[in-house]
Amino acid sequence: MASNSDTILVIGHRNPDMDAIASAMGYTYLLNTTGTGAYTAGRTGEVNAQTRFALEKFGMQPPPLVADVWAHVGDLAEAVPSLRKGQTLLEACQLIARTRRPAPILDNASPVGLLTGASLFSKFVEALSSDSLLKLATELSRPVESAVDPAGTVLLAGERVRDVVGQALRSDQDEFLVLDENGKYVGLCRKSALLAPVRRKLVMVDHNELTQAVSGLEEAELVEVLDHHRLGNVPTSVPIRFHVDPVGSCSTLVTERALDMSKSFPASLAGILLCGILSDTLVFRSPTTTPRDRAVATQLGQMAGLDGEAGIEELGQALLAAGAGLGMRTGSEIINTDLKYYDQGGIKAGIAQVEVASFGEISPRLDDLKSALGSLAASQKLGLALLMVTDVVRGNSRLVVEGQPRIISALPYARLDDETLDAPGVVSRKKQLLPAVLAAISEVV
Numbered sequence: 001m002a003s004n005s006d007t008i009l010v011i012g013h014r015n016p017d018m019d020a021i022a023s024a025m026g027y028t029y030l031l032n033t034t035g036t037g038a039y040t041a042g043r044t045g046e047v048n049a050q051t052r053f054a055l056e057k058f059g060m061q062p063p064p065l066v067a068d069v070w071a072h073v074g075d076l077a078e079a080v081p082s083l084r085k086g087q088t089l090l091e092a093c094q095l096i097a098r099t100r101r102p103a104p105i106l107d108n109a110s111p112v113g114l115l116t117g118a119s120l121f122s123k124f125v126e127a128l129s130s131d132s133l134l135k136l137a138t139e140l141s142r143p144v145e146s147a148v149d150p151a152g153t154v155l156l157a158g159e160r161v162r163d164v165v166g167q168a169l170r171s172d173q174d175e176f177l178v179l180d181e182n183g184k185y186v187g188l189c190r191k192s193a194l195l196a197p198v199r200r201k202l203v204m205v206d207h208n209e210l211t212q213a214v215s216g217l218e219e220a221e222l223v224e225v226l227d228h229h230r231l232g233n234v235p236t237s238v239p240i241r242f243h244v245d246p247v248g249s250c251s252t253l254v255t256e257r258a259l260d261m262s263k264s265f266p267a268s269l270a271g272i273l274l275c276g277i278l279s280d281t282l283v284f285r286s287p288t289t290t291p292r293d294r295a296v297a298t299q300l301g302q303m304a305g306l307d308g309e310a311g312i313e314e315l316g317q318a319l320l321a322a323g324a325g326l327g328m329r330t331g332s333e334i335i336n337t338d339l340k341y342y343d344q345g346g347i348k349a350g351i352a353q354v355e356v357a358s359f360g361e362i363s364p365r366l367d368d369l370k371s372a373l374g375s376l377a378a379s380q381k382l383g384l385a386l387l388m389v390t391d392v393v394r395g396n397s398r399l400v401v402e403g404q405p406r407i408i409s410a411l412p413y414a415r416l417d418d419e420t421l422d423a424p425g426v427v428s429r430k431k432q433l434l435p436a437v438l439a440a441i442s443e444v445v
């Protein structure tokens with residue numbers, strides 16, 4: 001928690017996909033090679049099957065998981081030297097004179113309380129006022145636990161600062177013991193530190209919306225955005241570097257920035273960035289693909305030591321196959337993994353998408369998928385509930401549909417024997433399928 005908090009975090013969106021991981025890793029490398037600060041890549045969620053395949057293939061570790069960027073008490077704790085039970089008050093005097101902080105008194109790493117200068121002084125005031133040096137020497141040789149203050153308010157390293165600051169303010173202590181989850185001493189935290197916690201600096205890649213960002217972003221300091229999505233950006237208090245460009249992947253933007261500076265990537269990282277492009281563009285078959293994605297992919301292929309265009313295509317097919325499939329998931333899980341709602345003229349539609357390596361996967365699961373779509377349509381009051389099953393190898397889709405028959409028959413796709421709809425060449429929900437669905441709904445309203 002505290003270890004990386006000095007570095008600037010480079011992180012993609014929640015439920016990270018291949019491009020979110022690749023662009024965070026690639027941009028971190030580039031910034032560390034060319035910039036002045038120290039950068040660390042992170043991910044806020046588990047890596048998916050496709051990304052695992054790519055990381056294994058190129059022998060890379062995923063960036064560390066960053067569950068949130070809230071300020072935590074542990075970030076503010078200072079490892080102030082402590083005393084063990086049984087040590088003397090004289091040793092306590094020497095320590096406190098040196099550290100000028102209260103001395104935590106530990107019993108096998110578990111704190112029993114704090115020994116402050118004030119409690120020490122009150123212990124000696126009587127001996128000091130008598131003129132017997134012997135009495136003072138006796139007091140100084142007593143064990144530290146004889147003068148300890150009870151621990152008072154104790155904080156846990158894993159607690160969020162925002163959750164404890166009120167309680168800490170109401171306390172009359174200036175210093176708080178900080179413990180780990182096992183009750184062991186971590187350090188001391190000053191009240192003043194809790195009032196002004198350091199904000200984690202952060203670079204957003206592959207997204208710019210707060211709803212998609214790592215939890216706690218509102219408490220972090222956003223320093224840069226590099227992205228290829230629609231704008232829904234987070235307001236900032238100061239100007240920041242902000243680059244949003246509608247290319248096929250964020251990995252494209254990272255690579256272009258490196259090439260502009262005549263930098264290249266190590267072979268393994270070039271392979272990962274290439275996978276970011278191949279994943280987001282469905283190996284250049286998605287209509288979101290631009291000539292810039294292809295140009296950059298060729299360069300990355302060379303850096304990664306792949307065998308020309310054929311090598312890139314082969315990698316892309318293996319990558320898409322690794323991420324595809326209905327697997328062991330239930331119909332409802334498949335539909336809810338990537339589901340978006342739309343509204344047209346008061347009629348709601350729900351459109352989910354799943355990628356497969358072959359349409360042969362559909363028929364054994366068709367009843368399950370249809371009943372899950374039927375339940376979704378009923379519970380969400382949808383005019384249309386649709387699952388777009390995309391064959392990422394060949395670049396076609398089949399649509400499993402439930403809802404109002406008039407809307408379904410207005411869709412411009414042929415109905416097959418199993419009642420799925422055939423959508424050849426359709427791979428993009430946003431650019432290809434959605435306009436057709438909205439037009440079909442408009443026809444019947």
Ligand SMILES: [Mn+2]
Pocket residue numbers: 019020206228248249250280
């Ligand atoms: Mn992306």
